[in-house]
Amino acid sequence: MITQPLVLQQQPDWQQALRQMITDPTTLLQMLDLSEKDIAWQWDKQFPLRVSESFVRRMRKADPNDPLLRQVLSTPEESHSSNKYSTDPLQEARFNPVPGLLHKYPSRVLITLTSSCAIHCRYCFRRHFPYKKNNPGRQWDAIFSYLENQPDVFEVILSGGDPLMASDKTLSAFLQELAKIRHIELLRFHTRLPVVIPERITSTLLATLDNRFHTTIVYHINHARELIPQIAEGVAKIRKQGIQVLNQSVLLRDINDNVECLKNLSLALFKSGIMPYYLHMLDKVAGSEHFEISLAKAQHLQQALRESLPGYLVPKFVKELPNAFCKIPLETLTVSQFES
The missing domain is CATH 3.20.20.70 (Aldolase class I)
Structure with missing residues (x-):
C-alpha cells in the first residue's frame, strides 16, 4: 500500500515573523551594540517590549538616541508622569x-x-x-x-x-x-x-x-527611517485594489519634533504611495509625559511645514479631546485644551 507523504501547511511569512519578535531589552541592546551603560531601561510587565526584527534592523547601531529605538524601549522616564496623565486619557x-x-x-x-x-x-x-x-x-x-x-x-x-x-x-x-x-x-x-x-x-x-x-x-509611521522598499511594494499592491492608503503620526519629543524630520517624513511617505493625513498631538496616557512638546512648538512646526511643503503633503495637526465629536485642529485649540 502506497501512502502519500504528510504535507505540513507552512505558516505565512508574517506569522513566522511574529514568532520571532524581540521581547527582551537586553537582546535588543545587544543587537544594536549598546549596553546598560549607554542607555537606561526598565522592565514593564504590564506593557512589555515587543518589536520585530525587521524594525530593529532599521535602527542605527550604537546610538542610544535613535528615534526608532526611543519609540519601543521602556525607560525610567515612564515612571515620572504627573496627575494630568491617566490610564484612559x-x-x-x-x-x-x-x-x-x-x-x-x-x-x-x-x-x-x-x-x-x-x-x-x-x-x-x-x-x-x-x-x-x-x-x-x-x-x-x-x-x-x-x-x-x-x-x-x-x-x-x-x-x-x-x-x-x-x-x-x-x-x-x-x-x-x-x-x-x-x-x-x-x-x-x-x-x-x-x-x-x-x-x-x-x-x-x-x-x-x-x-x-x-x-x-x-x-x-512617525519617522522617515521606518520606511523601507518592502513597505512601498505592499502599498502599491493595496492601491491596485482601489484602496486609499493614508498615514497618521504622533508628534513626539526627540523623535520627530523638528521641521526637517517632519518634512522628510511627508516626502518619504508620498514617494512610497502614502498620503500624509494626521499629525496627532500626544494623548496624555500615563507613562508618556517625556514625549510631550508645547503648544507653541507645535504651532511653529505646523507653520514651518506649510512653508516648506506643498499643501497636500502637510498633515492635519490635530488633538483628540475626550468630549469632542471630532478631532480638533491645532489652530483652534486653547492652551487649556492642549494641556488637558
Whole structure:
C-alpha cells in the first residue's frame, strides 16, 4: 500500500515573523551594540517590549538616541508622569456600549478586533486599555446587533490592538457578516503591522479586502527611517485594489519634533504611495509625559511645514479631546485644551 507523504501547511511569512519578535531589552541592546551603560531601561510587565526584527534592523547601531529605538524601549522616564496623565486619557470607557466596540463619533464606530500588536509603542494611548473586557474574539453577535440598530453609522473603523493581527480567515469571516449591514458603506483599518512586518500584505489579505466597502487603510509611521522598499511594494499592491492608503503620526519629543524630520517624513511617505493625513498631538496616557512638546512648538512646526511643503503633503495637526465629536485642529485649540 502506497501512502502519500504528510504535507505540513507552512505558516505565512508574517506569522513566522511574529514568532520571532524581540521581547527582551537586553537582546535588543545587544543587537544594536549598546549596553546598560549607554542607555537606561526598565522592565514593564504590564506593557512589555515587543518589536520585530525587521524594525530593529532599521535602527542605527550604537546610538542610544535613535528615534526608532526611543519609540519601543521602556525607560525610567515612564515612571515620572504627573496627575494630568491617566490610564484612559480619552475617557473611552464612557463610549463602550458593547464589548469590542467604541462609539464616540455619531457617524462611525471603532471595533477592537484584536487585543495585540506587533509593536508596543511607548506612547500608545491604549497601553492600559481593558482588552480582556473588549476582545470579542469571534463572538461578534452583540457588535452586529448594535450596528443594525444604529442607522446613522456609515463607517466602521477596525483597530485594536492591530486589526491585521487577525488571520485572513478571521478577517474574511468578519467582513462577510459586516457586509450584511447595508448602511455600513465605509471601512477603515488603522494598522502598524505592515510597517513593522511588511510581509503582512499577502495575496490572501488583498483578496479579503476586495469587498463591497469603500476601504481606506491608515498606516502609523512617525519617522522617515521606518520606511523601507518592502513597505512601498505592499502599498502599491493595496492601491491596485482601489484602496486609499493614508498615514497618521504622533508628534513626539526627540523623535520627530523638528521641521526637517517632519518634512522628510511627508516626502518619504508620498514617494512610497502614502498620503500624509494626521499629525496627532500626544494623548496624555500615563507613562508618556517625556514625549510631550508645547503648544507653541507645535504651532511653529505646523507653520514651518506649510512653508516648506506643498499643501497636500502637510498633515492635519490635530488633538483628540475626550468630549469632542471630532478631532480638533491645532489652530483652534486653547492652551487649556492642549494641556488637558
